[in-house]
Amino acid sequence: MKNLQPLIYVLLLSVLCLAEARIRHYRWEVKYEFKSPDCYRKLVITINGRSPGPTIRAQQGDTVIVDLKNSLLTENVAIHWHGIRQIGSPWADGTEGVSQCPILPGDTFRYMFVVDRVKNTKSVILLTTSLFSEFVDFYASMFLFEFVIINAGTYLYHAHYGMQREAGLYGSIRVALPTGEAEPFSYDYDRSIILNDWYHKSTYEQAAGLSSIPFVWVGDPQSLLIQGRGRFNCSTPGIATGFCNATNPECSPYVFTVVPGKTYRLRIGSLTALAALSFEIEGHNMTVVEADGHYVEPFVVNNLFIYSGETYSVLITANQDPSRNYWTVTKMVSRNNTTPNGLAIFNYYPNHPTKSPPTVPPSGPFWNDIEARVNQSLAIKSHPNYIHPVPQTSDRVIILLNTQNRINGSVKWSINNVSFTLPHTPYLVSLKENLLHTFEQAPPPDVINGYDNYDINAVAPNVNATSSNSLYRLKFNTTVDIILQNANTLNVNNSETHPWHLHGHDFWVVGYGRGKFNVSEDPKRYNLVNPIMKNTVPVHPYGWTALRFIADNPGVWAFHCHIESHFFMGMGAVFEEGIDKVANLPSSIMGCGDSKRFVKP
């Protein structure tokens, strides 16, 4: 049976023989290993022994194949390709409970990406899909054929099941333009890093605490990682002996080596569990040129604010005194916190890479300087040569008011008084196969009852909050506005920053505001000229953020706060659009809940 594989590749190649498209084949094995990314030894989910996992590098038009083997002992897994819109392949989104069943231990799951631009590949995809269906039965342990479309740009991948992302299962996707095409900026070298925060407790312990009555909050992260490396103070009192080793080479700082005079494109992604970050390189300005795969009108910053789920490209020129090294610093902002800053070394060649800079690391912005963060949000506009025209009106406005509530004694996050829970039969299967009993049919409200009188500055009155796995059904091809409305938490005078990530779409960011969104006045000030398109955007404390997107991607798409614990506690929603236009689902995504009986022999 496996003998057919080469044949299939040949067929695929011949179908994809648009110019010199290449196949890049990755074989990944996922398992638990002991690692000490911040000098403290704990179990980490690795890919081929690494966390972060391998960077996927491709050029538009390439085909990426990832054979993912789950070698966890008793735990399932699913990987989301963050920023990939999955046009025509909604089953490939990698979101457990939404687009697929989880991958069982021992199974090898085949992910396949066609790395190309939308306009070129739609027909190819349909062709290869039908071609492949002929061969599906011949595959013993390889279930899913994924067709994923990416624009050139910076993307991420990470586990989208339980809280596994936090256990270290994440990495970068870097897609280059086709040969001969140019970016609207120039640089000498291209680098990728991922920023993260890091807990010493296992994700199981964290999740059990969040579900407990009384609620046990996970607290601040123990450290901040830069490309998987941080530094915890092993002398901290109360640590069990034998767990922390400051001399472990795994926690030596990340080194970014530069040649004097050269300009670097640094692709920065954040996959923090909790932290909003400020990132800076001592003494060096950064020019922001890309956000979430879209070119921005360049602007210069001293420090970059970046939220979990966001990616940016910045240009940095090594134009400072080359006789020394410099600090690279990440700092947790937006929450008053005890997490020490993360440090890496910006190393001018030929200085020794581990030579400590002679200066005190920059202390970064104040954690509570909301204005600076809002100003950066407002500064991000589309590059003038790459504007995707935004529809000037919308067909539907959904105001998502987030509140913290207690439901049956548990602390939850709610949207319009509904705390989101995932069903165990993926929505995509339930909706396509009409298994409507698997989730609650009454949709959540487009606006909370009593919105006009709702006081966002007060602790939620906590009336009628419920848990539900209901979803929003959108009319196909309509334009939808989403207003993220922030409010107070369960603590007096406290509102948090939430980075919201939409699957299956890029959206236009048409406005930010303070206080409560005014339905009749605020839309008049939307930026409908050159708004940036993104897939992840923050809503600032006590503020609102307005997004617009076209519901033109048949499928079922999660939309949620990218803070791992917040989504776990219910801070999410799901949109369905054009389910009738979704092609036949591959059996490979089924096998859990009620989808079990739809697996075809």
Add this chain to the structure above:
Amino acid sequence: MKNLQPLIYVLLLSVLCLAEARIRHYRWEVKYEFKSPDCYRKLVITINGRSPGPTIRAQQGDTVIVDLKNSLLTENVAIHWHGIRQIGSPWADGTEGVSQCPILPGDTFRYMFVVDRVKNTKSVILLTTSLFSEFVDFYASMFLFEFVIINAGTYLYHAHYGMQREAGLYGSIRVALPTGEAEPFSYDYDRSIILNDWYHKSTYEQAAGLSSIPFVWVGDPQSLLIQGRGRFNCSTPGIATGFCNATNPECSPYVFTVVPGKTYRLRIGSLTALAALSFEIEGHNMTVVEADGHYVEPFVVNNLFIYSGETYSVLITANQDPSRNYWTVTKMVSRNNTTPNGLAIFNYYPNHPTKSPPTVPPSGPFWNDIEARVNQSLAIKSHPNYIHPVPQTSDRVIILLNTQNRINGSVKWSINNVSFTLPHTPYLVSLKENLLHTFEQAPPPDVINGYDNYDINAVAPNVNATSSNSLYRLKFNTTVDIILQNANTLNVNNSETHPWHLHGHDFWVVGYGRGKFNVSEDPKRYNLVNPIMKNTVPVHPYGWTALRFIADNPGVWAFHCHIESHFFMGMGAVFEEGIDKVANLPSSIMGCGDSKRFVKP
């Protein structure tokens, strides 16, 4: 759909209306919770908030229904009904990789037991099976209908997936005789306890260490539990702060309250991860009357040796000075160890239950007194009125020599140079549906190559040891002898005790011996008159144990060392017999590996 449930119960009842058979319906939810069974807080897998889980109490003829909901976040589960032979229902054995796929998070799995004697229930089972198949499609989330046959006696249940048993997922099954039938001994009260050992590291950490190169051994358990309660010394140096609380009521000692002059039947099961135990009640003899569900010729002990997977009933008469309490002690034996003894209180009513006995707890036998343990093994014979006649000859002899080896740098246990690994498609499905590519077809050897010259007192020469998921195929209805042959570990002058557990069968224990089994001489000394039947038996250091069973139960059955880490490291085997006689498999056990495509719509 669920509305049909009551109807089905009524139908079931009418089918089962042999006298006054009752239905005992349990609803269990499995999840992680923080518990402090020995004062040290860690995550425990609980059933309805408890570990050990609820005791299943039934009378022969009753029907037990367990609706098991998996509320773990990302982890599957499977529960084995230890000691239950599953005659006619091999798919109900609860052994991941052998008899079923694991139960996914969110799924509710229905286990159903008909608690009766073999001779009475076979026809009932077939009838109810066919009746139930009509209704299978109506069940949304309840997949498996199990028909389990039990003799009156003492059994156990526990997770049989990864190392989840050690995480706390276990409990007792107690089956009483039908009304009007009498045991061959008398007592006033009936009690059940489970003995266990307890680690502070998670099973994930333990498993990762066992798989690491270099090998990281889990070490000695931190404490011994009696009915889920133990006591770790919170002043132990090097413990992280905040984890240990000596005043936590969860770790107050277990209290066994007795009325002076009364006689108690105490059912004792061991589900230790590692420890062989000695159990005693200060100043009280115990009369052993049952082993693994079979009546033994009563004998009196001061202390009872009990190995993981074994159950015993002992009679204890409260005939000592009633003005004080007494210690109940478990002690780890067979390994030189650092684990403190486990303590409980044997409380004479009306003394206060927590009143400490005025004496120093008995120190128990020496850990290395092998002779005492062998003598107890030899003392266990069938009760003369309950002898199951043993076949006087056997058709096949399989000598299972256990060695410790290094395979590709990893430390493993091997049987005849084969370190056992589980496939991810359950054998039962593979064999019944002819998916023979899912495991290695060449069977493991009946005797190791060069057995005659093998030196069991030396470290294994470690030649040709391999990992394999191959199995033994037994001719149906033949009589098979298994010789468990112990040998040296990788450490010089070291041989361990291994309790071997056979699924799907009780076997006759026909002999124990020291040194190397002599194929021509030793069988002459077998006890073929009144051997006990058991499902779990130890092989002592540098010794052998001979078992005999009839391969008359169509199905696929695991046979393995019941030490959790040893089975994980390969110390196991699997037997197939009469696969052609197995009825159509329920879809409910499928859904993993290649069995996925056999789930029927």
